[in-house]
Amino acid sequence: MAGGVVLISSSIVRPGNSNQSGRTKIHLTPFDLSLLQFDYPQRGLLFPKPDQDFHLISRLKASLSLALEIYFPFAGRLVKTDNLEDNTVSFFIDCDGSGARLNHAEAKSISVSDLLQPNGSVPDFIKHFFPADDLKSSDGVTEPLLVIQVTEMKDGVFIGYCYNHMVADGVSMWRFLHTWSKICSSGLASEHQPLALKGWFLDGIDYPIHIPVSDAKRPSPTSGELSAVPITKEKVFHFTKKNISELKAKANSEVGSSDMTISSLQAVAAHMWRSIIRHSGLRREGETHCKVVVDLRQRLNPPLENNCFGNMISTAPATTTVEELLDHGLGWAALQINKFVRSLTNESLKSFAEDWVSNVKNLKSGLGSRMVGDTLVVASSPRFDVYNNDFGWGKPIAVRSGPGNSINGKLVLFQGVEEGSVDVQTTVWSHVLVKLLADVEFTEHVTIA
Known part of the structure; x- marks a missing residue:
């Protein structure tokens, strides 16, 4: 590893109950499969440093094993089936107990203040605090569906993780993390309810869904494309409750x-x-898009349980021209987002799924273009209770997103430390960030963290 981060060990942690006689097979919906070529989402929590007698790594491993008994899909693997009769492939999740990966790293020269810079800038070295920054969902055939890295710093601990997005969404991942932290702090797993799988598949759509072999292959951008992409920078903008x-x-x-x-x-x-x-x-006549990730659990008919496990998200893409966006006010722009969020009804979602199965689209498009810069993607949610994850030595100091799925215009929203506040980890081209920080109309409604 680099950036002052040294990998000490890497191990597979399996569920405590290794009996796989009742192993579960999870079929994948169009909403899952549309994420086949997405990077594993990466999130991380910064903690104070525990006492030396806490036995950090051994306690985290033991409690992770117990947590994986409850959240058993994270210990499974993606299975790809070749359908020779029609030259397609299909996928499902086999909850076979293969285990999650846990890395132990040290960054003895890096302090909490190095990571939490006073102007909200996100240092480049933070990417080394996250594991497996090149994994895509399709890699789950050979790679763990959950990878965690515990980095011991000079005066803190950073727990970074990434997970296969076809298996879970942010709702499920943060619930898992909360369960893991409670088990680690209390040593008990018996009080937790059995996992409720989403158990949902659209009527009239046969599974497993067949995908053309050519569409399921992992895309590899050319070096020429990557070298032409402008440099992006990350900054955390803090919106107070008043803002x-x-x-x-x-x-x-x-x-x-x-x-x-x-x-x-x-x-x-x-x-x-x-x-x-x-x-x-x-160009003023060009299009611009704002894609907001939306939880579908309560938008289906009948609705799903709020705490059901799985990937239950879709994107509401508001689209307009640059001219219309800039010539209208804040309310008009917010209304465009509102309309598309409200359009995600049971009927429209069913229509999307049926159309997706017929056309198998969006597999290689990812979050958006790295080159054009016309798209914002609003991910995660300030509703996730990130600061109530205490593993036994104190609550988190801060939360950060990793480099996975990074494009210009990616916004990751987190609950702020103060009640009612929101932190927006923003990735934009460096020259855009310079102009943004000098924009009085923008900065009057935001606090530079």
Whole structure:
């Protein structure tokens, strides 16, 4: 490893109960399979340093083993089947107990203050705090579906992880992390309820879904394409409860509709969208997109349990021209996002799935273009309770996203430390960031962390 980070050990941690007689086979929906070529999402929590007698690694391993008994899909593997009769492949998750990977690393020269820079900048070395930054969902055939790295710093501990997005979404991953932390701090796993799998598949769609072999192959961008991409920088923008309240009130006053209420998240996303696109140098007649990741559990009919495990997300892509976005106000931009979020109904989701099976699309498109810079992707959610994950030596100090799926315009939203606040880890081209920080209209509604 690099960046002052040294790998000490790497091991496979299996569920404590190794009896696989009742192993589960999880079929994949179009919403899962559309993520086949996505990078493993990467998130991480920064903690204070525990006492020396805490036995950090051994306790984390033991409790992880117990947590994987409950969240057994994370200990499985992706299985690919070759369908020779029609030159296609299909996939499913085999919960075979193969295990998750846990890396132990040290960064003795790096302190908490090095990572939490006062201006909100995200240091380049943080990428070495996350494991497996080149894994895509399709790699789950040979690689663990969950990979964790525990990095001991000079005065802190960083627990970074990545997971296969076809197996779980942010809702499921943060619930797993909360369960793991409770087991580690208490040593008990018996009080936790059995895992509720999503148990959902659209009527009329046969599984396993067949995918043309050519579409299922892992894409590999040429070196020429990568060298032409401008340099991106990351910064954490902090929205206080007051910032958010003002943006929400402004957006709703501009909309002026009694039956259209702009949410806090939509107001923040619209503010970021307009501000970033304003400085991206795009043609006014060109299109721009804001893709918001949405939880589908309560949008289906009948709705699923809020805590069911699996990947249950889709993207609401608001699209307009650069001219329209910039010539209208915050409320108009937020309304475009609102309309597309509301359009994710049971009927529209079923239609999407049926169309996807017929055309097998979006497999190689990823999150968006690295080159154009016309798209914002709003991922994660400030509703996730990230600061209540205490493994037994103290609550997290901060939360960060890793380099996976990084494109210009990626926004990862987290709960802020103060109640009602939101942190937005923003990835943009470096020249756009310079202009953004000098934009008074943008900075008056945000705090530079």
